[in-house]
Amino acid sequence: MYNRLITHFTSNNIFTNSQFGFRKKSSTDKTAYTLINNILLVLNNKRIVGGIFFDLEKAFDCVNHDNLLAKMEYYGIRGVMYMLIKSYLENRHQRVNIFYIHKCAKNT
Numbered sequence: 001m002y003n004r005l006i007t008h009f010t011s012n013n014i015f016t017n018s019q020f021g022f023r024k025k026s027s028t029d030k031t032a033y034t035l036i037n038n039i040l041l042v043l044n045n046k047r048i049v050g051g052i053f054f055d056l057e058k059a060f061d062c063v064n065h066d067n068l069l070a071k072m073e074y075y076g077i078r079g080v081m082y083m084l085i086k087s088y089l090e091n092r093h094q095r096v097n098i099f100y101i102h103k104c105a106k107n108t
Helices: 004-012 028-044 065-074 079-089
Strands: none
Touching: 065 079
């Protein structure tokens, strides 16, 4: 699935230049270099620079599945691939079980 999606996105130029994740010849090093280079260009022109950073570690958990499927269709993901991902996303539930074990020390 991954290879087919990446091939589709690459051959149809769907990735933007600012997309670093999930691309060949791209890494966090390139992301950091690009960020630092852009900051230095602005500072060298005596302009003000600011930044807002987000931790997107669990970002996929917050994605609206209907919106994701609509975007996939928009970008040409159809047929079997679309139906496979749709079946994976539909009727999903999440549950957390917390078990607490309390050990008492016996006074002897």
